[in-house]
Amino acid sequence: MTRIRTSSGELLIELQRSTGAPLHQQLESGIRARIRDGLLRAGSVMPSTRSFAEDLGLSRGVVVEAYQQLVAEGYLISRGGGYTEVAAVAAISAAGAGSMPDGEPRIDFRYSRPDVSQFPRAAWLRSMRRVLNETPDRTLAYLDGRGTGELRTALADYLNRVRGTAARPEHMLVCHGFAQGSRLLLKVLAAQGYRCLAVEDPSDDDLRRTAAEAGLTAVGVPVLEGGIDVDALERSGADVVLVTSAHQFPTGAVMSAETRAALVAWAARRDGLVIEDDYDAEFRYDREPVGAIQGLMPDRVAYAGTASKTLAPGLRLGWMILPPRLVEPMSRAKLMDDRGSPVFDQLAFADFVARGEFDRHLRRMRPRYRKLRDTLMERLAVRVPELVPTGISAGLHVLVMLPEGLTESAVQAAALERGLGVYGLAPYWVNPPGPGGFVFGYGGLTVSSVIEGVDLLAEAVAVARSV
Ligand SMILES: Cc1ncc(COP(=O)(O)O)c(C=O)c1O
Structure with missing residues (x-):
């Protein structure tokens, strides 16, 4: 030859x-x-x-x-x-290594991507087949605004066992993820006279827009190593606060016992409400996750969970545990919004949770995500030690802080030229400008792409430094 x-x-x-x-x-x-x-x-x-x-x-x-x-x-x-x-490696792009044909970076650290290739299709299909065979016709009529009793019961059992909540099925509401649950809740709260929502600074920027649409003022409260600064919360004058206590988004901090106690005391003193966004607590790698704050004061916490990290964001399945006084208005708001979430999806998920398939899936995914995270941390330490990771060993993202002399935009541009997508911390600051950093999502990547991505990042950092 x-x-x-x-x-x-x-x-x-x-x-x-x-x-x-x-x-x-x-x-x-x-x-x-x-x-x-x-x-x-x-x-x-x-x-x-x-x-x-x-x-x-x-x-x-x-x-x-x-x-x-x-x-x-x-x-x-x-x-x-x-x-x-x-070797015989599939060529990706004739246009250059930089981008996929659709302009997407070839290796993309964009946050919020679980590994959807691992979606448990066979188990989901078994659950779906079961409910299609067994669901009586009457269940297909218009729904209870809170969702089906089967799913509320399965989730309450699961959350009380795994997240230390004090959930009762009658206080639960099924929704299209946190996006819908939080939007409905903020509208209901505004209608009840709440005025000012405190959010963690930094935090997810979507919620601030949702608050503005609901007619609430949003204020940023700094996040310290042990979670939100409750003294600053007190001074902010807010009457409702949103926290990501098990794993702060995006810093990765976990709320300390002292902060939890101070938050509980604030809620009682202020007659305030805490919204607990428990978006990824199932993925804690070094120990058991801390329990939800909802279990400490069910009357003052609206707890929100989602299948977007654990299963797939495309499912649009989320749930809330509500203080009793908010159940009726929230149920009404949900019916007004969309007449309820699709019944077969709810019933299939209920079956999936009740049969232990959800636990099984999480047991399978934890070591995978942990391996990706460990690889990312090890490679960063070796190749770009000047970038400093923050936060606990959990979830599907890591925040990495930039040292003096490097800007997010310069690194991002040099990375993109190499086909690498990295995403800055800037949009998450409520009171900008804050220190520079990058939020790395690794959930949908492979070990080899994480390694290659960090190597490309090291080049990008070197180029950004020399500019
Ligand atoms: C902080 C935070 N909360 C909640 C969610 C989940 O949102 P949803 O359930 O609407 O998909 C995300 C998704 O990325 C998130 O980053």
């Missing part, structure tokens, strides 16, 4: 010595990109390490290291006889 021999000149790899990015990594990225672009085809023979090193003015060891790394990653194959060949 005739082999295509590639010369180093054909590869057109340019090394940027001024950036400070290690040369073997620049070489690796260049070769990787050409393989992915289809410019280096499977079976082509790579230049010898000696000639490649000479042409690029490098020591041979640098080329050897780059080849070894690419062999380990499966891009190259080391053949007997001392030559190295391009």
Whole structure:
């Protein structure tokens, strides 16, 4: 068989010595990109390490290291006889390694993506088949605004067992995720005379828009290492506060016992309401997650959970445990909004939870996400130690703070040129500008793409520093 021999000149790899990015990594990225672009085809023979090193003015060891790394990653194959060949890797884009054909970054650390390829389709199908076979016709009529009794019961049992809540099925409401639950709740609260919503600073920016639409003023309250600053909350004059106590979004802090106690005392003193957004507590990797605040004061906490992290955001399944006085107005608001969530989805989910499939799925996913997180943390520590991760070992994201002299926009632009999507902290500050950082979502990535993504990030950081 005739082999295509590639010369180093054909590869057109340019090394940027001024950036400070290690040369073997620049070489690796260049070769990787050409393989992915289809410019280096499977079976082509790579230049010898000696000639490649000479042409690029490098020591041979640098080329050897780059080849070894690419062999380990499966891009190259080391053949007997001392030559190295391009492996059969699917070419991704003829336009360049930077982007997917639709303009999306090739490796994307965008937050909020669980690994939907792991959705438990077979178990879900069994649940769906069961409910389609067994559901009596009368269940298909218009619904109770709170959702089906089956799902409210299954979720109350699950949450009381796993999240330490004090839930009763009659106080639960099924909704289309946190997005709908929070929107309805803020409207109901505004109608009841609540005026000012305190949110954690930094926090998810969607909720501030939702508050404005409901006619509430939103104020930012700083997040400290142990969670929201309750003294500042007191001074803010807010009568309702939203917290992500088990795993603050986006800092990753967990609310300390002292802060929880202070928050409970604030709610009693102020006659205030706490909205507890328990969006990803199922994924704590180093120990059991802290229990929900709802269990401490069910009359003053509206607890919100979602299947968007645990199963898939496309399901649009969420739930709330409401203080008794909010159940009726919320049920009415839900019926006014959409007449209730689809009945078969609710019943299938109820069956899925009641049969232990939800627990089984979570047991399967935890080690996967943990591995991705550990890989990300280890690679960051080795390749870009100047970026400082924050928060506990949990969830599907990590916040990494930028050091002095680096800006989010410069790193982001250099990353995008390399086909890497990274997302800054800036939009999450309620009172900008706050310190710079990046929120890395890793839930939908693979171990090798996390590794490659951090390597590209290291290059981007080096370039951003030199600008
Ligand atoms: C802080 C936070 N809460 C809740 C959610 C879930 O929202 P939903 O249930 O509407 O999908 C997310 C999703 O990314 C989130 O980041």
